[in-house]
Every structure is written in structure tokens, then in C-alpha cells.
Amino acid sequence: xxxxxxxxxxxxxxMLATSILLGSSIALIELATIGRKHANSAYDxxxxxLLCQAKMDELIAGIASSKGTEEQELLDNPGWFYSIxxxxxxxxxxTEVKVSVFQEARENQKQIRFTLVRWLPTESxxxxxxxxxxxxxxxxxxxxxxxxxxxxxxxSLPRRRSMPREGTP
Numbered sequence: 638x639x640x641x642x643x644x645x646x647x648x649x650x651x652m653l654a655t656s657i658l659l660g661s662s663i664a665l666i667e668l669a670t671i672g673r674k675h676a677n678s679a680y681d682x683x684x685x686x687l688l689c690q691a692k693m694d695e696l697i698a699g700i701a702s703s704k705g706t707e708e709q710e711l712l713d714n715p716g717w718f719y720s721i722x723x724x725x726x727x728x729x730x731x732t733e734v735k736v737s738v739f740q741e742a743r744e745n746q747k748q749i750r751f752t753l754v755r756w757l758p759t760e761s762x763x764x765x766x767x768x769x770x771x772x773x774x775x776x777x778x779x780x781x782x783x784x785x786x787x788x789x790x791x792x793s794l795p796r797r798r799s800m801p802r803e804g805t806p
Contacts, residue, residue: 678749681740685717685751689738692719693753696734703734703757716740730759 646654688711695701706721722735734757739750 678746681749682751684714685738685740685749688714688717688719689736689751689753692721692738693734693736693755696721696736697755697757703732711738725759726756728756731756732759 692701692711696703703721703723705723706719708718708720711717711719717738717740719736719738722737723732725732733754735752735754737750737752739748742748
């Protein structure tokens with residue numbers, strides 16, 4: 638009989654390998670859980686940013702009013718709320734508009750909130766009130782073709798430079 642050669646692993650080696658495998662599996666599961674939480678948080682923050690930009694675009698386009706609004710729910714996205722704050726700036730005809738979009742805090746999570754600030758022109762009742770009235774050019778009743786007015790300025794586009802062709806000096 639040979640006492641010096643071994644054909645398998647001892648019980649101690651198997652238990653040590655199993656405990657290392659179990660410990661590394663637990664660490665990987667914890668890392669995956671943390672990664673999933675951060676991915677969900679990033680998704681929610683991205684959603685808040687897109688909703689905030691959409692609400693700001695509505696204000697810029699004049700679809701929604703930029704008057705102050707406190708915690709109203711977004712109709713298309715239940716569970717998401719927005720608020721609008723506006724205050725005049727010392728600069729002429731500018732208003733600071735702050736739009737915040739947030740979601741109610743869930744269990745074991747902090748509240749997701751995104752705020753966007755823009756300087757917009759102050760709302761006026763008639764945007765064309767300061768513009769001078771336009772008058773159509775005078776035409777004589779006998780002519781059927783329109784002639785440019787002598788005071789009219791003509792603009793011409795710059796001439797296009799031609800590029801030399803290959804083989805041409």
C-alpha cells in the first residue's frame with residue numbers, strides 16, 4: 638500500500654472551497670442589489686429631467702402659464718408632481734422661471750427631484766405693441782407690374798467662388 642499518494646480532496650479542503658464560494662456569491666448578490674438600486678435611481682432622475690424639460694417647453698411655447706404653481710400632479714404621469722416659481726429680474730423685461738419636478742418618496746428611498754431654471758421674456762399682453770405698423774407699397778392703378786420703390790434697399794448674396802479643378806492651373 639502506498640501511504641504517500643492522495644487521490645482526492647480532504648474534508649477540510651472541500652469545506653474551505655465551499656465557504657470561499659459562498660462568501661463570494663453573497664458579495665456578488667449584494668453588489669447586484671446596489672447596482673439595481675442605482676440603476677432605478679438613475680432611471681427616475683432621467684424621467685424627472687425629461688418631464689421638467691417638457692414642462693419648461695410648454696412654458697416657452699406659451700401653452701402653459703408661467704405663474705407660480707404649487708405641487709400639481711402631472712396628468713400624463715401619475716405619481717409625478719411639478720411646481721413653478723417665477724420672479725422678475727432686475728434686468729429689463731426678463732423673468733426667472735424655475736420648474737421643479739418630483740416624485741413622492743418611496744419606502745427606503747429619498748425623494749427624486751429635478752429643477753430647471755430659465756430666464757424668459759416677461760409676458761406682455763400684446764407682443765407687437767412696440768412694432769411700427771406696416772404700410773403696403775403704393776401702386777399706381779395703371780401699372781400691372783410692380784416696380785421696386787426707389788427707397789427700398791436691395792441685398793445681394795456674395796458671389797460664390799469656384800474651386801479650381803484638378804489638372805487645371
